[in-house]
Amino acid sequence: MSATEKDPGELVAPYGTGAAPQSTSGKKVRVHHLRDMKERGETWPMLTAYDMYTAALFDEVGIPVLLVGDSAANNVFGYDTSLPVTVDELLPLVRAVTRSVKRALVVADLPFGSYQLSPQQALETSVRFMKEGRAHAVKLEGGRKFAPHVEALTSAGVPVMGHIGFTPQSEHNLGGYRVQGRGEAADALLADALALEEAGAFAVVMEMVPAEAAKRITHELKIPTVGIGAGPDCDAQVLVWQDMAGLRRGKTPRFVKKYADLAGVLAGAASAFAEDVRRGEFPASEHSFHD
Numbered sequence: 001m002s003a004t005e006k007d008p009g010e011l012v013a014p015y016g017t018g019a020a021p022q023s024t025s026g027k028k029v030r031v032h033h034l035r036d037m038k039e040r041g042e043t044w045p046m047l048t049a050y051d052m053y054t055a056a057l058f059d060e061v062g063i064p065v066l067l068v069g070d071s072a073a074n075n076v077f078g079y080d081t082s083l084p085v086t087v088d089e090l091l092p093l094v095r096a097v098t099r100s101v102k103r104a105l106v107v108a109d110l111p112f113g114s115y116q117l118s119p120q121q122a123l124e125t126s127v128r129f130m131k132e133g134r135a136h137a138v139k140l141e142g143g144r145k146f147a148p149h150v151e152a153l154t155s156a157g158v159p160v161m162g163h164i165g166f167t168p169q170s171e172h173n174l175g176g177y178r179v180q181g182r183g184e185a186a187d188a189l190l191a192d193a194l195a196l197e198e199a200g201a202f203a204v205v206m207e208m209v210p211a212e213a214a215k216r217i218t219h220e221l222k223i224p225t226v227g228i229g230a231g232p233d234c235d236a237q238v239l240v241w242q243d244m245a246g247l248r249r250g251k252t253p254r255f256v257k258k259y260a261d262l263a264g265v266l267a268g269a270a271s272a273f274a275e276d277v278r279r280g281e282f283p284a285s286e287h288s289f290h291d
């Protein structure tokens with residue numbers, strides 16, 4: 001590439017801090033690196049990403065794993081739950097994210113209805129995410145009942161991330177957004193996690209699980225656990241980026257920590273622009289072309 005040609009994945013100031021974390025600097029993150037990090041006791045962050053700017057930016061600051069979540073349903077497409085979103089809607093987002101990263105491992109979340117029917121359906125959908133979306137891995141929701149699906153995928157060369165505990169695609173079965181695996185139920189959750197590991201999953205998300213159960217499962221598994229509302233002892237932590245950055249408004253789940261007020265910043269910028277236009281103060285001479 002020549003010096004004048006712009007690398008489409010390259011960021012310009014003021015985005016990059018240049019300081020990528022030790023374990024991810026330079027080379028592409030692959031699933032075995034995540035296992036290595038677990039062995040070294042290094043905790044890592046994961047964020048959702050649904051477009052090029054966020055993907056490039058999170059990649060540049062050193063987030064090793066990006067998830068194109070089916071939560072795009074809520075956070076991109078405006079559905080009230082994650083159930084309606086389709087493979088055809090998610091594919092272009094996955095493609096945008098994979099096009100925009102240099103190092104991060106990009107995981108495509110399989111949406112409701114696109115894998116549950118059979119291991120074959122899971123493989124057909126995953127192949128689309130990998131061929132058309134260029135995803136590096138896929139994620140699917142469910143415990144031991146999905147071990148055959150995970151096995152079919154891994155033996156076909158598709159790295160799989162599992163997802164147990166509160167699984168939003170099953171909200172109607174689980175009776176709403178509630179904590180899973182309290183008390184006795186922790187044993188069933190551990191059995192699910194072990195079955196996914198045995199089937200070849202490279203990691204497993206645990207959503208809304210008591211910290212005690214998550215800690216125990218994390219110790220029992222060789223593969224990394226990724227917590228969201230699962231306490232501090234998981235090997236990794238994930239949040240939806242619009243929650244983490246304060247773009248989403250209204251009540252956020254208990255497990256969210258808001259690290260910025262993007263909604264406030266954007267509202268301020270949009271209002272200032274509107275005010276300038278109304279007052280005739282934008283565009284100024286320097287924003288205009290002259291003879």
Ligand SMILES: Nc1nc(=O)c2c([nH]1)NC[C@@H]1CN(c3ccc(C(=O)N[C@@H](CCC(=O)O)C(=O)O)cc3)CN21
Nearest residue numbers: 071074075082168177178179240243248252253254255
């Ligand atoms: N923006 C966003 N953030 C998410 O974390 C997220 C999505 N969207 N969409 C898909 C799923 C749905 N998830 C959710 C959504 C809401 C709650 C929630 O309202 N939790 C409340 C109630 C818990 C309870 O009743 O026990 C909480 O306070 O945590 C939890 C998980 C997680 N995922």
Ligand SMILES: CC(C)C(=O)C(=O)O
Nearest residue numbers: 048069070071109205
């Ligand atoms: C919250 C994460 C784990 C997820 O599944 C999603 O964003 O869709």
Ligand SMILES: [Mg+2]
Nearest residue numbers: 069070071109
């Ligand atoms: Mg999801």
